[in-house]
Amino acid sequence: MxxxxxxxxxxxxxxxxxxxxxxxxxxxxxxxxxxxxxxxxxxxxxxxxxxxxxxxxxxxxxxxxxxxxxxxxxxxxxxxxxxxxxxxxxTTTTDWSDYEWELLHPGPLPANMHLALDEVLTQEVGEGRRRPTLRIWEWSERTVVIGSFQSVRNEVDAVEAEREGFRVVRRISGGGAMYIEPGSAVTYSLYVPGELVQGMTFADSYAYLDDWVIQALQGLGIDAVYKPLNDISSPTGKIGGAAQKRLGGGGVLHHVTMSYDMDGEKMSRVLRIGREKLSDKGTTSAAKRVDPLRSQTGLPREEIIERMLDTFRSLHGLAPGELTPEELAHAEQLVADKFGTEEWLHRVP
The missing domain is CATH 3.30.390.50 (CO dehydrogenase flavoprotein, C-terminal domain)
Structure with missing residues (x-):
């Protein structure tokens, strides 16, 4: 062996x-x-x-x-x-080179549609109906995405969120809240077969699946490093964070949000970021928690994404793809039955 x-x-x-x-x-x-x-x-x-x-x-x-x-x-x-x-x-394992990778980069979508697509595409890859896929997100609305196990009232100031026009949604993966304004973040999902990370601890799999984006950021001149368990950082601050979910059909979802140009003052009003959370990041101000990609590269968000895709393509290959009508229909049904419901959003009040 x-x-x-x-x-x-x-x-x-x-x-x-x-x-x-x-x-x-x-x-x-x-x-x-x-x-x-x-x-x-x-x-x-x-x-x-x-x-x-x-x-x-x-x-x-x-x-x-x-x-x-x-x-x-x-x-x-x-x-x-x-x-x-x-x-x-x-155990039965595979490598990046064992697969043909597909790229999805549709236009702006509502937050709950993004979350539903994450579940649908992870299932499709896990059950062998779709090739392993990298999807770039485009956001159509201001959004706070809380982790699967977070409390809504503990994480979000509902009054400020409504005043600023933020939709609050819940994803299927764990981890912390994501604060999103259209054009302010770079978000992507990887949908991979479980065999790609077989035999790895969860911590190892985070680093393994983030390695390509660390290389991409370094190619942009950012001194980017992986910081366990799930942060991507640089000497001047946190850039972004990752989360994972493994489904019963064998698929693994790994998604990452990195800040491009974030309004830290507004974020500190919409999110309830306590002192304990800030101390974990070694900072005293929410506005300093995330270091935007724009300040470190001087590049437009679209060019950063293209450079990232170039890195992935050079390492593993990447062919353009499309969402199928069946995948879209399944995702829309999940929005209606799950992600768009009050029961799902407030399953942890």
Whole structure:
């Protein structure tokens, strides 16, 4: 069995192994990482040899860590990277290059239609009726999108939201609130088969699926980094955040919103951003929480999106696509039955 894991921002970790009578045999670690001293490689191989094939990633990483000689230096990877590569070798996994990727970039849509499309397209990819897809969002209305488990009244000042003309909606993924004005954000969704992130922890999958956009931002001259669990940041502040949802049919939704030109003062009135949340970001003012892409690039939003798509295309390939009539009809029905209902919006009051 063969497994590979490209560490986001790091090196490639490769493992080869056999499973005999339920145990890992003939284990070999390789890659373009840096490791000192030389005999640490043999120590890692010996630590994994003979472990049960069902050993989870946490225990595999602990075994690697325990086997390292005192003072060992790992550059470009970590014990957790080895564990991920092992789990990907033993389970059914795929890579970006195993798929033909499709791009969807329709015109502006209402917020609830965006959320319904996320559910529909994740199902379609998971069940094999659609190729893995990247969708760029265009917004037709001012919107606050709260996470699946957030409380409406805790997150949104209803009076200010109504005064400023913001629609409040709830998405299917967890995480925090998104504050959106048309033209002020860059939002995209990835709809991928579960096999692409099989064997990864949730934290690893966030970094793995965000790696292409980190490269795109760096190509724009932004010193962008991935900040666990789900933030994309630069030295001057947070750029955006990601969220995920995994559906029973096997599809994975990974979506990201990055600020292009945000009115932080208005955001601080519409959203209830408490001191505890701000302290987590290392700031004291909501207006300073998100560093807009425009201030860091000087480029129009449309050019930033095109440059991002160029990066994705160069890395993984990307062909233009269209939403099918069936997908649109299904999404419209979901808006009527779920996303547009008071029951869904206030399921956590």
């Amino acid at each position: 063969h497994g590979e894991f490209k560490v986001p921002g790091g090196k490639l970790v490769v493992v080869d192994l056999e499973v005999v009578d339920g145990r890992i045999r003939d284990f070999r670690l390789a890659g373009d990482f840096f490791l000192e001293p030389d005999d640490a490689l043999a120590a890692i191989d010996a630590a994994i040899e003979g472990l049960p094939a069902e050993t989870d990633a946490r225990k595999l990483a602990a075994a690697v860590q325990a086997a390292l000689p005192e003072g060992a230096v790992l550059l470009g990877f970590a014990p957790e990277s080895v564990a991920t590569a092992i789990r990907r070798a033993i």
